[in-house]
Amino acid sequence: MSIAIHQAICLRDNYLVLLRDEETGRTISIDAPDAAAITAALKQKEWHLTDILVTHKHHDHVGGIAALRETFGCAVIAPTRAKIDVPDADRYCDDGDNITIGNLDFEAMATPGHCDDHMAYYSRRKALLFAGDALFAMGCGRVLEGKPEILYHSLMRLADLPDETSVYCGHEYTVANARFALSVDGTNPDIASRTAEVEALRQREAMTLPTTIGLEKRTNVFLRAGSAEKFVALREAKNRF
Numbered sequence: 636m637s638i639a640i641h642q643a644i645c646l647r648d649n650y651l652v653l654l655r656d657e658e659t660g661r662t663i664s665i666d667a668p669d670a671a672a673i674t675a676a677l678k679q680k681e682w683h684l685t686d687i688l689v690t691h692k693h694h695d696h697v698g699g700i701a702a703l704r705e706t707f708g709c710a711v712i713a714p715t716r717a718k719i720d721v722p723d724a725d726r727y728c729d730d731g732d733n734i735t736i737g738n739l740d741f742e743a744m745a746t747p748g749h750c751d752d753h754m755a756y757y758s759r760r761k762a763l764l765f766a767g768d769a770l771f772a773m774g775c776g777r778v779l780e781g782k783p784e785i786l787y788h789s790l791m792r793l794a795d796l797p798d799e800t801s802v803y804c805g806h807e808y809t810v811a812n813a814r815f816a817l818s819v820d821g822t823n824p825d826i827a828s829r830t831a832e833v834e835a836l837r838q839r840e841a842m843t844l845p846t847t848i849g850l851e852k853r854t855n856v857f858l859r860a861g862s863a864e865k866f867v868a869l870r871e872a873k874n875r876f
């Protein structure tokens with residue numbers, strides 16, 4: 636079974652991610668940041684959108700749902716805890732649920748911290764993780780609801796996935812994250828070389844994602860914090876950086 640993945644940057648720094656099961660034609664949008672940009676990408680690929688997988692309730696992730704639904708009649712799968720903001724999903728999911736779309740299957744992983752309803756989607760067979768705004772390349776989401784320790788716990792769950800897992804995220808924040816990482820752990824050669832790499836990529840407006848769990852374990856200071864206490868201090872320092 637083969638799949639195709641297309642990603643691009645939309646709005647200011649959101650990622651548009653489309654995933655297609657070539658055998659069945661089922662085509663998934665991870666979130667719906669920008670209906671016009673997603674529709675244009677689908678048209679260019681000659682793909683028909685069948686499903687939207689929602690990671691969390693923020694407007695820059697769900698704002699395009701209504702328009703995409705009207706255009707494509709696609710199904711919407713959202714976290715149960717996002718129900719107030721995504722009121723008419725076709726299916727709601729909770730931690731540990733299995734979601735099958737064509738030949739693809741995902742495990743819903745509750746990853747609160749950025750917000751209470753946050754869900755990541757993991758395909759073990761394809762070694763793919765859609766991490767939304769929980770984990771970013773060299774960084775993590777801001778804590779907008781609840782305690783930062785909750786996000787730390789969520790990130791530790793993601794860090795336990797196999798190193799080779801490809802990770803797609805909700806935003807292109809890598810350069811800012813890299814600069815913070817250097818300020819925290821400037822003698823780490825992996826962080827130094829990755830910083831140079833991602834700065835060069837962004838200079839020519841190329842994307843720095845996807846990343847992998849293994850690369851994040853080497854270069855993401857939040858995953859490397861070592862304790863919830865140190866993580867909380869780092870998250871606070873990043874807010875002020």
Ligand SMILES: [Zn+2]
Nearest residue numbers: 691693749768
């Ligand atoms: Zn968000």
